[in-house]
Amino acid sequence: MDMPQVMRGAPVHDVVVIGSGAGGGTVAHVLTKLGVKVTLLEAGAMLNPARDYKEHKTPADYPHRGAGDDASSYFGRKDFGFFSAPTGYWEIDEEPYTVAAGSQFRWFRSRILGGRTNHYGRISLRFADYDFKASLLNDGLGTDWPVTYEEIAPYYDKAEDFIGICGTAEGLRSAPDGRFLPAPALRVHEYLIQKSSRKLNIPCVPARMAILTKPKNGRLACHYCGQCGRGCVTASNYSSSQVQIFPAMKTGLLTVIPNAMVREIITGADGKAKAVSYIDKTTRTEKQINCRVVVLAASACESARLLLNSKSSRHPDGLANSSGSVGRNLTDTVGYSLGGYVPALEGMMKHDSDGYAGGHVYMPWWGLEQKNKDFPRGYHIEVGGGYNMPMLGSFNGVCRSHEGYGAGLKKAILDSYGCSVGFAGRGEMIPNAKSYCDIDPHVVDRWGIPVLRFHFEWSDYELKMVKHMHETFAAIIEGMGGRVNGPKTVADTKRAISTPGEIIHELGTVRMGSDPKTSALNKYSQSHDVKNVFVADAAPFVTNPDKNPTLTICAMAWRASEFIAEGLKKGEL
């Protein structure tokens, strides 16, 4: 192998950003707006929405109907299916990870410009005051962030104003209001769910989504085809690729280098980061670029891996890791789902219920004041239902329960179409010492980079929450005259709870804090040890509340970017 070509006098890039998801996209947007030159390294390919997004297609448009030519959708839960926005995988052959004995973990990675923002659920929830400051809850659990809600609120404003979030102001402490575009009308089953929830004193309010219900910042309003997860050709929902990176490229200040898998951050004699070395995947050659500042936004675990792999005599345990905290405090959202059948919906006139993808309502956590519950913190509820586009597998449930064949089977499918509702709980996990990632000493990926090894264990807190979720969902279903699919109670919460990693809210692995002995980053997402290293994905998060992380990634990355621009201007970086 040729030695990396580092030329004396080679150009020094102002800011090198690693990763192009919500964090990297926001950094590219904010810094280029502030006149800073950015070079962005993406481990996957460039995105071409016109070619890569399968919006408005139906299964009948393809001979394989969405199964894939290799019938892969029939064998196991592979990815999110043929129609999903491109290039996301639970397993990447050339880039494996390992899971320690006795643990389970699934790691979803996207290898394309925009990363997971191309397909994600677009749920956009602000963290609450107590999510930043756990000590307000007096339960003795968790750690306070080095920043407060009040400090982050202006950055939520900026992110929301730019991205565009629909929703309604509700004045709930558990779900702080944002700067919202109007929320669309409810679907029929959502009216029933709302009435049933309110009878149980559970708030059920319009969902908060990164979807434009009015034209904004040059982007068209949503046309309600219900296919956000496939990627939106009109960019009416948020993806970092379309909303931030493509426009930033037009400024001439952003250079995107695709297919660049970063191996290591190289430090100079002064201990500061001076270059980033990466593999050009298309030619399998090693390259290096010099930088003034490096921003890791490769996703929480990928950023931790990169820091741990960036060892030097000055940083023997990895870069930015004198605290030993890199890789620790790994959490994922607690997930549990339950479906029900609602006879009130049988025989209703068929209509277009596509809307935007995902529930038009959701239930923010309502139990903040409850003293008698047996688990800490809380969860929110997401809902599903309606006359969805028929896809492969849409009627597996009826096939299993009705069995048989012929006219009777067909009638059972037609009669029950659109009569099901689904509930998904999304709850807070408390970080624990048994859940972390480290470098597997025995395995490297195709590029020769040591891989991550996951260790994970749900605690009793999370398992008890799942039981509560089940009881709540069942009460809502029964309250609307519906029948719960499956058993009345959860016999085995360990089997019922989501597989760790499966909700794709893994975070916390490069924690921020005010004490350099226990945290890797300061309150500006800047390394305590190495001042020109920043982390702008969800790795800095100190807690993993019952709110999807993307909006907070954008807000925190926005704040870090302004800090970086200021530092460059003052010559401090």
Place this chain on the structure above:
Amino acid sequence: MESTRRAILRNAAAAALLGQLSAEAMQHVHQHAAEEKKAASGVYKPKALNPHEYQTVTRLADLIIPPEGSEVGGAGAGAPEFIDLMCSGSDRMAQIWLGGLAWLDDQCPKRYEATFVAAKPAQQAELLDLIAYRRNDTPETGPGIRFFEWARRMVVDAYFTSPAGVRALGYKGNVGMQVFQVPQEAITYAINRSPFKEG
């Protein structure tokens, strides 16, 4: 042909975005595209199944979702083509289908002195009545029951993703809408049938 189809879909998508295309028109465009494609490819030539196997799958498809009046059933909706294509792209899928079809052709002659396709309709029904239900699971019927779960699932998939199946379901989506709204009549209908009915 493919480029024409793409152009139609692209224009349709653009028109739909501007609210210029009704649900019916969109449906028409999709059907048109599907028919055009079918015409372009001509009669389907099985890639994985032999003629006898393909004939058996065709019969099974129409037994699982029967034609009704002028509406096609599982076979007319393209289930045999779809299943053959899946078997041609996946050894695992081919194993399921070839094994299952061979099981049928082993059982039928023992019971009826005829292959499945050659058996009388009443005999075909008798055998399916046995393997279409888990409660009939015995060491003797087990392989047939497992195979039929796949057959039912894949014929249902093929039918309900076809234009005929989508029509039967009454799916009205995948079109542009400027303001999202569901019919008040539908809301009233559901609420009046729920515990939230007033009065």
